[in-house]
Amino acid sequence: MTExxxxxxxxxxxxxxxxxxxxPDVAVLVERRxxxxxxxxxxxxxxxxxxxxxxxxxxxxxxxxACLDLYNNVPSVGHCHPRVVAAVQDQVARLNIHTRYLFDVxxxxxxxxxxxxxxxxxxxxxxxxxxxxxxxxxxxxxxATGGMGVVVTETAYHxxxxxxxxxxxxxxxxxxxxxxxxxxxxxxxxxxxxDVAGGFAAAVEAAIDAMAADGIAVAALLCDSIFxxxxxxxxxPGFLAAAVDRVRARGGLFIADEVQPGFGRTGAGMxxxxxxxxxxxxxxxxxxxxxxxxxxxxxxxxDLLERFAGEFGYFNTFGGNPVASAAAxxxxxxxxxxxxxxxxxxxxxxxxxxxxxxxxxRPAIGEVRGAGLYLGVDxxxxxxxxxDPAAATRLINQLRARRVLIGAAGPLGxxxxxxxxxxxxxxxxxxxxxxxxxxxx
Amino acid sequence: MTExxxxxxxxxxxxxxxxxxxxPDVAVLVERRxxxxxxxxxxxxxxxxxxxxxxxxxxxxxxxxACLDLYNNVPSVGHCHPRVVAAVQDQVARLNIHTRYLFDVxxxxxxxxxxxxxxxxxxxxxxxxxxxxxxxxxxxxxxATGGMGVVVTETAYHxxxxxxxxxxxxxxxxxxxxxxxxxxxxxxxxxxxxDVAGGFAAAVEAAIDAMAADGIAVAALLCDSIFxxxxxxxxxPGFLAAAVDRVRARGGLFIADEVQPGFGRTGAGMxxxxxxxxxxxxxxxxxxxxxxxxxxxxxxxxDLLERFAGEFGYFNTFGGNPVASAAAxxxxxxxxxxxxxxxxxxxxxxxxxxxxxxxxxRPAIGEVRGAGLYLGVDxxxxxxxxxDPAAATRLINQLRARRVLIGAAGPLGxxxxxxxxxxxxxxxxxxxxxxxxxxxx
Numbered sequence: 004m005t006e007x008x009x010x011x012x013x014x015x016x017x018x019x020x021x022x023x024x025x026x027p028d029v030a031v032l033v034e035r036r037x038x039x040x041x042x043x044x045x046x047x048x049x050x051x052x053x054x055x056x057x058x059x060x061x062x063x064x065x066x067x068x069a070c071l072d073l074y075n076n077v078p079s080v081g082h083c084h085p086r087v088v089a090a091v092q093d094q095v096a097r098l099n100i101h102t103r104y105l106f107d108v109x110x111x112x113x114x115x116x117x118x119x120x121x122x123x124x125x126x127x128x129x130x131x132x133x134x135x136x137x138x139x140x141x142x143x144x145x146x147a148t149g150g151m152g153v154v155v156t157e158t159a160y161h162x163x164x165x166x167x168x169x170x171x172x173x174x175x176x177x178x179x180x181x182x183x184x185x186x187x188x189x190x191x192x193x194x195x196x197x198d199v200a201g202g203f204a205a206a207v208e209a210a211i212d213a214m215a216a217d218g219i220a221v222a223a224l225l226c227d228s229i230f231x232x233x234x235x236x237x238x239x240p241g242f243l244a245a246a247v248d249r250v251r252a253r254g255g256l257f258i259a260d261e262v263q264p265g266f267g268r269t270g271a272g273m274x275x276x277x278x279x280x281x282x283x284x285x286x287x288x289x290x291x292x293x294x295x296x297x298x299x300x301x302x303x304x305x306d307l308l309e310r311f312a313g314e315f316g317y318f319n320t321f322g323g324n325p326v327a328s329a330a331a332x333x334x335x336x337x338x339x340x341x342x343x344x345x346x347x348x349x350x351x352x353x354x355x356x357x358x359x360x361x362x363x364x365r366p367a368i369g370e371v372r373g374a375g376l377y378l379g380v381d382x383x384x385x386x387x388x389x390x391d392p393a394a395a396t397r398l399i400n401q402l403r404a405r406r407v408l409i410g411a412a413g414p415l416g417x418x419x420x421x422x423x424x425x426x427x428x429x430x431x432x433x434x435x436x437x438x439x440x441x442x443x444x
Numbered sequence: 445m446t447e448x449x450x451x452x453x454x455x456x457x458x459x460x461x462x463x464x465x466x467x468p469d470v471a472v473l474v475e476r477r478x479x480x481x482x483x484x485x486x487x488x489x490x491x492x493x494x495x496x497x498x499x500x501x502x503x504x505x506x507x508x509x510a511c512l513d514l515y516n517n518v519p520s521v522g523h524c525h526p527r528v529v530a531a532v533q534d535q536v537a538r539l540n541i542h543t544r545y546l547f548d549v550x551x552x553x554x555x556x557x558x559x560x561x562x563x564x565x566x567x568x569x570x571x572x573x574x575x576x577x578x579x580x581x582x583x584x585x586x587x588a589t590g591g592m593g594v595v596v597t598e599t600a601y602h603x604x605x606x607x608x609x610x611x612x613x614x615x616x617x618x619x620x621x622x623x624x625x626x627x628x629x630x631x632x633x634x635x636x637x638x639d640v641a642g643g644f645a646a647a648v649e650a651a652i653d654a655m656a657a658d659g660i661a662v663a664a665l666l667c668d669s670i671f672x673x674x675x676x677x678x679x680x681p682g683f684l685a686a687a688v689d690r691v692r693a694r695g696g697l698f699i700a701d702e703v704q705p706g707f708g709r710t711g712a713g714m715x716x717x718x719x720x721x722x723x724x725x726x727x728x729x730x731x732x733x734x735x736x737x738x739x740x741x742x743x744x745x746x747d748l749l750e751r752f753a754g755e756f757g758y759f760n761t762f763g764g765n766p767v768a769s770a771a772a773x774x775x776x777x778x779x780x781x782x783x784x785x786x787x788x789x790x791x792x793x794x795x796x797x798x799x800x801x802x803x804x805x806r807p808a809i810g811e812v813r814g815a816g817l818y819l820g821v822d823x824x825x826x827x828x829x830x831x832d833p834a835a836a837t838r839l840i841n842q843l844r845a846r847r848v849l850i851g852a853a854g855p856l857g858x859x860x861x862x863x864x865x866x867x868x869x870x871x872x873x874x875x876x877x878x879x880x881x882x883x884x885x
Contacts, residue, residue: 032546039554041567041746042753046544053546056538062545075541077761083537091767092533096524097497099736100516103486104493104503105473113480126482131572131738132762138605163758164579166606174757290761295540297572297738297762305482312483316615317604320518320731321573321738326532 057082079291129323133289134162150220185210204245221255228275234413235379243279259283270348270375298327498523520732570764574703574730575603591661645686662696669716675854676820684720700724711789711816739768
């Protein structure tokens, strides 16, 4: 498999070689897109999706087809949730301005958000994207520790700025991250044996030793606690704690990237780090925060922020603006009022169980991992049990033909990635399982 | 003047030492803000503004006061413009999703935006902030040239990521940018004599020589063509061309940071670089693009993008999403239909003329610079003509008491910075001039 093929498989990308087989409206949009956006623009699916509306767990295409959305974690309280829509519609008509003036909604939001964090995490910075949040977190950690070194997992993705791409090995098509970034294998028995906690902690410590040998001091261990781009690794709960202890013993901080597991996704409280019994030094968040409105953030301790403010100004023009804050406040309210964390635990737990049962009858479905409504399902060669990214890509496109939207993750792209809106229902699960049973792969 | 004082003056910041003199609603919000946001959070004015609504060129405070807004360039077609409000309200209720599916509005927008650019600038990348755009532009330039070096002006500000802070000397409270960033004085006769074009180009070339002597190859000259944070330097039109020629002759690119001058602000077409008769290699944009909805972008040539895509994946989850695209499309339509570029030229030109007339009668008002509705006005000691940042700060607060919002720029913060919404009227100018005449400084 060439590097290029691997990329296309991993991303489930439309390969763009021909538009002849596409519906006319899709073909026209594909061509317009190629003209305006060029080379970096990646579309999902062999037959790209032309979407026009969204409702709850459904995306509706131009031909009126309602697709079950098991992919999108951004609209996490549901596509076009009426509470979020109303909050945005109301606020955008009244005021939308930066935070160097006072206005109420950003404070209402910040207080409600900070109330979900344990002490001493009591200060918030609002940005626009998870990338900006992780970039800021790296700056906090490097200033606080005097170190440059960061430990991440082998297929980590933390965002797209210059500094954050360095700590995102999955973004490199060739080449490798620089010397101040060291990688450790994903937390799984296949890499560490039965003692994942001990093995992962030892790997982190070895990475710190290796960078120290090159004269690089550690600034941080940076982890997405659901290890999504690595292929979804959630268990056993608590395994991260030992690694966090090690990095702190060596003078580094623990940055929890909650862009994927945060806001109730794991079904075990609001934040993924809590499943591991740790309190991070810095927490970053993004994607589901405003249900699609661009808002992201960093929550940290006052002392780290003061240290930073002594050296640099920081202002984010759109960060926490009234419209973004209003959307984000509505999201928190909906999560609480609709019991979405409990729903993620219950429906996600049921779905994981059904998939594990199915895997016994269908050996191409391998290990099922995850927590709440973030699941990873290995697609494997039934004969050998080896990762089968080509089959995963076929399955994704077969599911798309059966009106179910899903993606892939992992270094080879062989892990089905399930992270629907948190309002997924039992009927939605039934629909998915029926579609899956119908797919030949 | 201590460094700290300088910061507060430069930013026109509330110093936070006492809330006793503040209105009760303001005092409560200041205290809530301090608790949630801590040390990096800066508020404008000795008496911070508690805003509740915006309309056109007015921001309305909680006590019902309508303030004339000469500060905010983000709501550039006017606060809560009904066309933008309607576009957002409509789109947020229908669909808001990322660009790995096809939907129409982002293509309608991209085509209309790209039509405002000269060849060969025909590809767009959408991000969420000007910082992300400049960060991406630096990555494009460094990959294309193999160089790391960037030349910027002494008080440049280009954004807030790790990489972009390095090219933003104005963000450093102590210390200096790293060796691969070299600075040149702002383009003004006080730095270069009568031949600003030749002097500026020679300074850029000397900066390239100096980095080359340290083994650093040039990647780019990065300029905001209105030089806003340096103190607003626009003239003579065309002066940038010689510097752009020099950087290209040395293998570097020209990145035009249009976050401030773009979208008609200078009154001379849509883009500030056009005033200088140059075609950049990369153009970055942000702030006014969505009238407050977070959308920003990079426009460049296909070959630079292809080079980048060969090395790295790039995806921006919220970049160009339907709601942001709908807002941005409405902004372009309003600029065209309301003739806002011409309005910026005419009203900005009149305002500059009136201020120059006033400066003859009032020697504390020094040089008036700028283009369209981006003006810089030196506030000086009437006796010596020296920069007087303390007087500028007094004036800003006196204007605030007279219901006019304005800010400061420049290395010392002594330059009044005027960049109102583009729909500023003659009556608004009259109101400002009356208020200014009434201020004792």
